[in-house]
Each structure stands twice: as C-alpha cells, then as structure tokens.
Amino acid sequence: MFTVAKANGVISTIYGAKNKELSFEYMYSFLTRKTAYLTREIVRTDGGDKSKVINVYIESLSWLMAISQKLEIDLELSFFSKFPTICPYCISSPCICSQTHRKPEFTSNARAIKEELFQKKNSLYHFGTPTIYAPEMINKIYPSNKNIYNIFGGFYHSSRLFEELGELHEAYTKLHEDKFYNKNNINDELADILAWMLSLWGIIFKDKDLGEAVDNYYINGCPSCNNKECICNNYSGRIISTSDRNEALSKVKALIQNEIDVTSKDPKNSNVLLKLKSSIDSIDDAIKSGSDSDARRSVAEVDSALAFIFQNTPEKTENQSELYGELDKSRKIV
Numbered sequence: 133m134f135t136v137a138k139a140n141g142v143i144s145t146i147y148g149a150k151n152k153e154l155s156f157e158y159m160y161s162f163l164t165r166k167t168a169y170l171t172r173e174i175v176r177t178d179g180g181d182k183s184k185v186i187n188v189y190i191e192s193l194s195w196l197m198a199i200s201q202k203l204e205i206d207l208e209l210s211f212f213s214k215f216p217t218i219c220p221y222c223i224s225s226p227c228i229c230s231q232t233h234r235k236p237e238f239t240s241n242a243r244a245i246k247e248e249l250f251q252k253k254n255s256l257y258h259f260g261t262p263t264i265y266a267p268e269m270i271n272k273i274y275p276s277n278k279n280i281y282n283i284f285g286g287f288y289h290s291s292r293l294f295e296e297l298g299e300l301h302e303a304y305t306k307l308h309e310d311k312f313y314n315k316n317n318i319n320d321e322l323a324d325i326l327a328w329m330l331s332l333w334g335i336i337f338k339d340k341d342l343g344e345a346v347d348n349y350y351i352n353g354c355p356s357c358n359n360k361e362c363i364c365n366n367y368s369g370r371i372i373s374t375s376d377r378n379e380a381l382s383k384v385k386a387l388i389q390n391e392i393d394v395t396s397k398d399p400k401n402s403n404v405l406l407k408l409k410s411s412i413d414s415i416d417d418a419i420k421s422g423s424d425s426d427a428r429r430s431v432a433e434v435d436s437a438l439a440f441i442f443q444n445t446p447e448k449t450e451n452q453s454e455l456y457g458e459l460d461k462s463r464k465i466v
C-alpha cells in the first residue's frame with residue numbers, strides 16, 4: 133500500500149544525491165511544469181484514456197517530494213498533521229465547511245482543535261507508519277471533491293493545485309524576507325498540494341494503488357537515464373531534441389516521396405498528388421524554421437492528406453502503412 137514515506141524513499145534513492153546540487157527555484161520550476169502537464173492531461177482525458185495521466189502524475193508527485201526533501205520537511209508528517217482523517221477547520225469528516233460554503237460554527241476553542249488534530253494524527257501511526265491509504269482518506273474528508281470532478285471534470289482540481297503552488301512559493305519567499313516567519317507554514321502548503329494531488333489519484337484511479345504505480349514507474353531507476361542513481365544532465369529529462377524531431381520528419385518526408393512516385397503514374401490522382409507535394413513543402417519549412425508550431429502543422433497536414441487517400445482506397449499499401457506508423461511517431465514528439 134502507498135505511503136508517502138515509501139514513495140519518498142524511492143525518490144530519495146534515485147535522485148537524492150543529484151537533487152542536493154539543485155536550487156529550490158530549479159526544483160520549483162519543474163514541479164510547476166510537471167503539474168501544468170498533469171492538469172493538461174486530466175482536463176483532456178476526462179473519462180477517457182487515463183494511462184497518460186499516470187506518468188505525468190508520478191513526475192509531479194516526485195518533484196513535490198524532492199522539494200520537501202530539499203527543505204528538510206517530512207511531507208508525510210506534514211500531511212497527516214494537517215489532515216488526520218478530519219478537516220483541520222471544522223474538525224469533521226466529511227467536512228462541514230465545504231458543504232455549507234461558510235466558516236465552521238465552532239471555532240471558539242482554537243487550542244482544543246489543535247489538540248484534537250494532534251491526537252488524531254498520533255492515532256494514525258502504528259510503529260512510525262500511518263496505517264491508512266491517504267488518497268482514500270482525503271476524499272472521505274472531502275467527498276465534494278469527487279462530486280465536483282464528476283460534474284466539471286478536472287478544472288476545479290487544476291485551479292486549486294495552481295493556487296496551492298502559488299502559496300508554496302509565497303511561503304518560501306516569506307521564509308527569506310521575514311526573519312520571524314515560522315517554517316511550519318511551508319509544511320502546511322506542501323500538505324495542501326499533496327492533498328489535492330492525492331484527491332485526484334483517489335478519484336481517477338480509485339482501484340489502483342498509488343504505491344504500486346510509483347514502483348512500476350521507477351522499476352529501472354530513473355526512467356530517463358535508466359540508472360539506480362540518476363546521472364541525467366540538468367534540464368535534460370526526456371526532452372525531444374530538434375535533431376531527433378527533424379529526423380522523424382525526414383523519415384515521413386521520404387515515405388511521402390515514395391507515395392508521390394507511385395501516385396504520379398496515374399493522372400487521375402492529381403488531387404492526391406497536390407496534397408502530398410504540399411505536405412513535403414510544409415515538412416521542409418518545419419525543418420528549416422525549427423518552429424514547434426510549424427512541425428505540428430506539417431504533421432497535421434500529412435495526417436489529413438493520408439485521411440484523404442484512405443477515404444478513396446481504404447486498403448493500405450506497405451509504404452502507406454509504414455508512412456502511417458512514422459507519422460504516428462512524429463505526432464507524439466512534435
């Protein structure tokens with residue numbers, strides 16, 4: 133079963149040494165980038181293909197864990213201290229604040245609330261390990277999260293995640309500006325980000341253990357360099373280089389050229405020929421300019437030219453099948 137500490141251990145083994153040399157700013161920018169991609173996938177795949185969400189989800193979660201390690205904050209303890217099976221504001225489960233959309237009524241004894249949260253947190257731990265599946269727990273406290281997700285898709289979670297990311301940065305900045313600032317405020321912000329992330333997992337992957345997904349993702353160590361201790365260069369990751377992309381586009385171009393050679397033998401094919409020739413021009417432009425948009429447009433143009441061909445002759449030739457396969461690869465990397 134997933135525990136934050138176990139997943140943290142996986143990240144620390146692979147990236148611990150490497151992350152020591154990275155700045156908070158560098159790590160925060162990657163956390164933000166991966167979270168942005170995560171929100172893009174959850175909004176795109178509402179109710180559809182969820183497999184694409186998994187990788188980017190684990191990458192976001194990993195950066196969150198790496199940042200906690202950088203700041204020497206126990207993310208698991210921060211999370212369960214803030215959300216020990218009850219909402220920290222109304223000390224109820226399910227939360228009453230979100231049902232009534234107003235502040236809880238009984239905020240009179242702040243010290244008693246704090247004590248109750250502390251006791252609840254302690255009761256969750258058994259020999260130093262929390263005995264509860266956090267994604268399920270957080271959605272039990274906040275069942276409205278699931279209702280909102282079911283009605284509006286991932287937009288609400290996405291905006292809340294970015295709100296919390298902003299607050300994390302603010303808290304980190306205050307730590308530098310304000311000499312009386314309590315570092316525990318950062319713990320709270322990290323816990324909030326984790327809460328929204330775990331809520332997402334609990335909703336989208338209700339029956340899939342997050343711990344297993346993390347282990348699978350890192351089964352060969354770092355997925356970019358395949359080392360048990362990452363040796364990737366900074367800013368590398370699995371970024372597709374311009375030359376990789378141009379190579380893929382050139383393969384598509386060569387196969388289109390074959391297609392033109394065959395097509396041009398029959399004068400009836402003038403329409404197809406025009407589309408294929410225009411596709412070649414677009415690929416040339418994209419390779420020359422190096423622009424992402426040009427590359428995407430050229431792939432889309434080849435796609436529509438192929439659709440046009442298959443519309444008239446649904447049976448694919450060997451060259452067409454190969455072209456289709458190469459186009460599919462290019463589509464993924466442009």
Ligand SMILES: [Zn+2]
Nearest residue numbers: 219222227229
């Ligand atoms: Zn509440």
Ligand SMILES: [Zn+2]
Nearest residue numbers: 354357362364
């Ligand atoms: Zn690596």
